[in-house]
Amino acid sequence: MSNEPRQRIQDSTAPSTDTREDRMGSGVDARMNSKLREAFGASPFILTKFDQFMNWVRGNSMFMLQFGIACCSIEMIHTYAIKHDVDRYGAGVPRASPRQADVMIVPGTIVSKFGPRMKRVYDQMPEPKFVVGMGSCTISGGPFQEGYNVVKGAEEIIPVDIHVPGCPPRPEALVYGILKLQERIQHGESSPVVVKPYELEEFGDLPEDELVQKLAAEIDEEDLVMRYNWADSP
Amino acid sequence: MSTGIERHETEEALAELIGDRLLERDDHLNAPGFVIRPDDVQSVLADLREEAGFDMLSCVTGQAYDDRYETIYHLKRYADPTREASVVVPTATDEPVSETAEPIYRAADWGERECYDLVGIEYEGHPDHRRILLPETWQGHPLSPDYDQDKPQIVTLSEHANPIQPDHRESDTMFLNIGPHHPATHGVLHVKTVLDGETVVDLDPDIGYLHRCEEQMCQQGTYRHQIMPYPDRWDYVSSGLLNEWAYARAAEDLADIEVPEYAQVIRTMGAELCRIASHMLALGTFALDVYGEFTALFQYTFRDREIVQDILEDLTGQRLMFNYFRLGGVAWDLPEPREEFFENVRDFLDELPAKVVEYNDMVTSNEIFQVRCVDTGVLEPEVAKSYGVTGPVARGSGVDYDLRRDDPYGYYENLEWNVVTEDGMDNYSRVLVRMQEVEESAKIIEQCVDLLEEWPEDDREIQANVPRTLKPDAGAETYRSVEAAKGELGIYIRSDGTDTPARFKIRSPCFHNLSALAEMAEGEYIPDLVASLGSLDIVLGEVDR
Numbered sequence: 188m189s190n191e192p193r194q195r196i197q198d199s200t201a202p203s204t205d206t207r208e209d210r211m212g213s214g215v216d217a218r219m220n221s222k223l224r225e226a227f228g229a230s231p232f233i234l235t236k237f238d239q240f241m242n243w244v245r246g247n248s249m250f251m252l253q254f255g256i257a258c259c260s261i262e263m264i265h266t267y268a269i270k271h272d273v274d275r276y277g278a279g280v281p282r283a284s285p286r287q288a289d290v291m292i293v294p295g296t297i298v299s300k301f302g303p304r305m306k307r308v309y310d311q312m313p314e315p316k317f318v319v320g321m322g323s324c325t326i327s328g329g330p331f332q333e334g335y336n337v338v339k340g341a342e343e344i345i346p347v348d349i350h351v352p353g354c355p356p357r358p359e360a361l362v363y364g365i366l367k368l369q370e371r372i373q374h375g376e377s378s379p380v381v382v383k384p385y386e387l388e389e390f391g392d393l394p395e396d397e398l399v400q401k402l403a404a405e406i407d408e409e410d411l412v413m414r415y416n417w418a419d420s421p
Numbered sequence: 422m423s424t425g426i427e428r429h430e431t432e433e434a435l436a437e438l439i440g441d442r443l444l445e446r447d448d449h450l451n452a453p454g455f456v457i458r459p460d461d462v463q464s465v466l467a468d469l470r471e472e473a474g475f476d477m478l479s480c481v482t483g484q485a486y487d488d489r490y491e492t493i494y495h496l497k498r499y500a501d502p503t504r505e506a507s508v509v510v511p512t513a514t515d516e517p518v519s520e521t522a523e524p525i526y527r528a529a530d531w532g533e534r535e536c537y538d539l540v541g542i543e544y545e546g547h548p549d550h551r552r553i554l555l556p557e558t559w560q561g562h563p564l565s566p567d568y569d570q571d572k573p574q575i576v577t578l579s580e581h582a583n584p585i586q587p588d589h590r591e592s593d594t595m596f597l598n599i600g601p602h603h604p605a606t607h608g609v610l611h612v613k614t615v616l617d618g619e620t621v622v623d624l625d626p627d628i629g630y631l632h633r634c635e636e637q638m639c640q641q642g643t644y645r646h647q648i649m650p651y652p653d654r655w656d657y658v659s660s661g662l663l664n665e666w667a668y669a670r671a672a673e674d675l676a677d678i679e680v681p682e683y684a685q686v687i688r689t690m691g692a693e694l695c696r697i698a699s700h701m702l703a704l705g706t707f708a709l710d711v712y713g714e715f716t717a718l719f720q721y722t723f724r725d726r727e728i729v730q731d732i733l734e735d736l737t738g739q740r741l742m743f744n745y746f747r748l749g750g751v752a753w754d755l756p757e758p759r760e761e762f763f764e765n766v767r768d769f770l771d772e773l774p775a776k777v778v779e780y781n782d783m784v785t786s787n788e789i790f791q792v793r794c795v796d797t798g799v800l801e802p803e804v805a806k807s808y809g810v811t812g813p814v815a816r817g818s819g820v821d822y823d824l825r826r827d828d829p830y831g832y833y834e835n836l837e838w839n840v841v842t843e844d845g846m847d848n849y850s851r852v853l854v855r856m857q858e859v860e861e862s863a864k865i866i867e868q869c870v871d872l873l874e875e876w877p878e879d880d881r882e883i884q885a886n887v888p889r890t891l892k893p894d895a896g897a898e899t900y901r902s903v904e905a906a907k908g909e910l911g912i913y914i915r916s917d918g919t920d921t922p923a924r925f926k927i928r929s930p931c932f933h934n935l936s937a938l939a940e941m942a943e944g945e946y947i948p949d950l951v952a953s954l955g956s957l958d959i960v961l962g963e964v965d966r
Contacts (some may be wrong), residue, residue: 255608257631257962258657261702262741265730268723283604300556301601301609301630303578308602324633330650333641334634335563335570336555355741387578398573402558411578412558418571 238375245289245315246372249365252288252312253281257295259322259355271358278365285311290368292361293347296324296331297338303413306387309345317372319364320347323354330354339420344385344413348377384419387411435506438472439465450674450899452495452505459512459519466494466508466525474498475506476806478526480900480928482913483536485565490517490542494529495900495913495928499806499820502828502909507900512542521547528809531936539636541565554629554965563637594622597947601630605710605951608961612938612954619946624939628932632965639925644672644891645748648925653742655927656905656963659698659730662691662737663905665746670830671901671912672748675893681882682832683873684750689832690766690869691736691745693862698729699906700813700855700862703958707852708784710955711793718783725776728769735762748891750884755873766870773863777856785853794849798941798953801846808937812908812930813858814957817851819844824904836868848949848956855958890920900928907931907958927966931959 255263266273273279282288285308297305309318318341323329325341332339341347348371351364371377391408393399406412432453436443442461447454457465469475475496482493494508512519521544522529533544534553541562544550552559556576561568600611609630615623635651642648652664666688673680680688705722708714730740735756737745745752756762784790800810805818815822823840825833841857843850895918902911908930917923934957941957942950 253604254602255604257608257633258654258741260608261658265723265727269720270724270727285602296631296633298630298632299559299574299576300632303576304601304609304630307578330654331633331635331638334637335568336632336634357740390575390577393575398560398575401560402575405558406575406577406579412575413578414573414575416573418573 242375243373246369247277249278249290249317249369249372250280250282250288251278252285252291252308253283254291254308255294256297256301257324259294259324262355262358263292263294263321263361266358266361271362273362273365276362276366276369278369285309286313288312289315290317290319290365292319292321293325293341293345294321294355296329297341297344298334298336299338299413299415300336302338302344302385302415303387303411305341306344306385306413310387315377317368317377318345318347318349319361319368320350321361321364322356323352326350326352335417338385338415342383343420344383346383385413385415387413430504435469435473438468447507447509449507450897451901452507454493454507454509454898456509456511459510462494462508462510462520462522463525466496466522469496469506469508470525473506474500476500477502478522478528478532478809479505479902479909480809480911480913480926481522481529481532481536482900482924482926483540483542483564484915484924484926485514485540487566489514490540492519492533492536492542493900493913494522495911499822502822502824502902505900517542518545519543520545523547526809527804527807528933528936531932535932538562539564552629554632556629563634593617599950601627605954606961607706607955607959610935610954610959610961610964612950614947614950616947619948621942621945621947621950624942624950626935626938628935628961628964630965631961633962635966636925636927639668639927640922643920644676644893644922645887645889645920648672648922649746649748650742650744653744654962655929655966656699656907656910656931656960657741658702658906658960659726659733659741660695660906660960661741661743662688662695662733662745663699663903664910665743666692666831667901667903667905667910667912669746669748670903671899671914672891672893674901675897675899675914675916676748676887676891678749678885678887680750681885683876683881684883684885685832686869686872686876687736687751687755687883688746689836690866690873691733691743691751692831693865693869694729694733694736696862696906697859697866698726698733700859701726701729703855703906704780704784704852707952707955707958708790711952712787712789718780721776721779721783725773732762732765732769735765747884747887749887750882752883754881754883759874763870763874766866770863770867770870773859777860780856785849785856791849793948793952794847794852794956795845796847796849797945797949798848798956799846800937800941804940805937808940809933810908810937811933812904812906813851813854814908814934814937816840816842817854817956818846824902824909828902830903832869832872833865836865838864848952851956851958892916892918892920894918902928905930907960907963908934910963929963929966931957931961931963932966935959935964 328339331337390406444456477497479497480495489511492510496506538552595616597614600606601609611627613625653661701722705719708718737743802818893916898915900913911928913926915924941953
């Protein structure tokens with residue numbers, strides 16, 4: 188007699204079924220693969236082009252290059268740190284080596300001495316690689332545009348996918364820029380690679396003029412140099 | 422005390438000390454100026470240093486006039502920075518050669534290299550006469566009158582050779598480039614290092630990777646509005662208001678502007694908030710450099726920086742580049758509702774002591790941290806003085822020097838606070854100084870908030886009456902400095918009677934502090950070099966300007 192309710196409870200599967208149904212709702216279990224489902228439709232099977240899949244993966248796992256130049260890098264650090272925490276978007280692993288990085292955020296003014304070094308760092312990153320230009324200096328030289336030593340925008344040296352304006356942009360703006368970049372990568376878009384005005388080239392390959400003749404004694408033929416034609420700058 | 426130094430207190434006594442070598446007087450607003458011949462530099466400076474006690478070469482300014490080049494040595498005393506003297510050395514335009522001051526003051530080494538690089542004055546007998554900010558292959562000197570900015574330039578990406586010849590009998594040396602893209606250099610610094618095993622035998626900081634022509638930009642801007650945004654971008658780790666104050670102080674001195682007391686209190690409060698934010702970043706990145714503390718401490722310091730930045734944003738409207746000071750005051754009054762603002766600041770101040778205890782638990786009493794920092798990167802006070810080192814770095818070496826107390830400005834002299842010094846001379850002392858300065862800054866802010874809360878409503882004048890177009894007298898020159906987060910930040914301005922400065926020179930504390938790095942790191946292990954560099958707390962925007 189006293190055993191009866193206890194036995195009934197023991198046999199009952201209702202509690203677990205109820206819980207399961209509460210958690211799952213009707214239809215297929217939405218807990219698993221929810222992001223994948225969202226991207227590719229409701230069916231538990233995925234039929235997609237490999238390219239598309241790769242683009243989706245790439246956009247959601249970006250390794251950023253740890254690359255601080257100027258004022259904007261302070262706001263960039265704030266974007267990585269608590270409160271803004273860009274890791275939430277799968278983009279919060281700063282890599283110190285360019286060989287491990289997918290995305291380079293250029294946070295600051297580029298000056299003549301740094302141009303060749305930035306180009307070298309960019310060249311060391313494996314394909315496919317993306318660049319976010321952070322702040323006005325990477326767009327046009329910003330407040331220092333008229334300076335004798337300032338490169339008028341990062342795009343003079345490397346291709347830039349996303350420009351985030353501001354001086355400096357707030358962390359929220361940078362997060363928005365990163366999200367826009369993810370969107371572009373997921374759609375398989377990338378910025379066209381064109382020949383940039385300022386290239387790293389061997390000194391011997393430069394067209395000979397007054398300046399080249401003057402420096403011929405100081406620089407070896409094989410040395411890599413970057414020639415700035417300031418008069419042609421925007 | 423040495424009676425010799427006291428004997429040379431007056432300007433006449435100094436002129437007498439220089440004697441025949443004095444050509445004429447060229448007084449600046451801040452100090453008497455003595456014009457001397459280019460080949461008397463060493464003898465005059467040696468006398469001023471030994472006899473008259475000018476143990477600090479604060480700044481070396483180079484400038485070009487229409488008919489001559491001029492080098493100005495701004496001298497001060499660590500014991501009393503209000504006693505200043507300027508030594509003016511004119512040289513001919515066609516042959517701008519002057520004797521070097523490097524044997525007298527080590528600070529002249531980098532200072533003169535900068536004058537050579539930017540203005541084109543040459544220094545005879547300089548031990549290391551080459552460019553410092555611009556690339557070696559640069560043509561022309563950008564701040565000289567005949568420089569054409571549109572001419573093309575070529576910059577190399579060459580490998581650097583080992584300056585010390587390998588000696589295969591005893592040991593081999595290895596050349597190592599640290600930077601310009603390296604996480605431990607706090608930006609784009611390049612340190613050329615020669616190692617013998619793990620010991621640093623030779624070290625040469627290569628700067629100029631962020632030389633973005635700040636002085637040229639300021640020389641193009643008008644006094645009233647166009648210059649003020651630039652100081653924010655010198656030392657950009659939230660020290661904006663401290664930098665703005667340096668410009669404001671120099672320009673107000675030049676144009677003789679009185680700042681209302683109420684504005685001074687707001688300035689003092691804002692500046693100290695900036696100092697806290699800056700020291701927090703210094704602490705966080707230093708812990709990151711020294712023992713890879715990215716998860717806890719680094720994030721904690723950034724949590725606190727976010728709070729300070731929120732307060733500053735309420736006050737100024739910007740998170741980082743405030744542009745809040747105006748000549749003669751500040752841009753606007755405290756945000757309404759004032760009670761809410763005061764409450765935010767007080768909340769921050771109330772929570773700060775507990776946080777400082779936490780930082781001390783995690784950092785300064787951490788055994789690994791102590792092993793890395795105690796007795797590494799030793800900087801003797803005499804060496805520090807000779808390099809013109811200031812700020813927490815000097816105070817960590819026991820040099821009791823703080824312009825807020827020694828050359829008072831703003832509202833500091835009416836407030837209760839202490840100058841923090843430690844005499845350990847090592848990396849550990851410098852961290853301790855910064856930690857305690859955070860507490861002192863909090864004290865200052867608290868007193869300012871008390872004052873502002875009580876301030877009568879009809880007396881809240883935030884700006885003096887300043888003419889729309891400011892044109893200081895032609896020929897007026899001044900050199901004024903303030904205590905920024907990293908040390909003495911000085912501005913030299915020469916007016917030519919127009920609404921833009923004829924020469925605008927920035928004396929950067931980081932530049933001088935960094936020049937002492939070799940003294941701290943040579944002969945030590947390479948990890949200690951990274952710790953020393955971190956403890957200097959340099960900002961490349963201010964080093965390179």
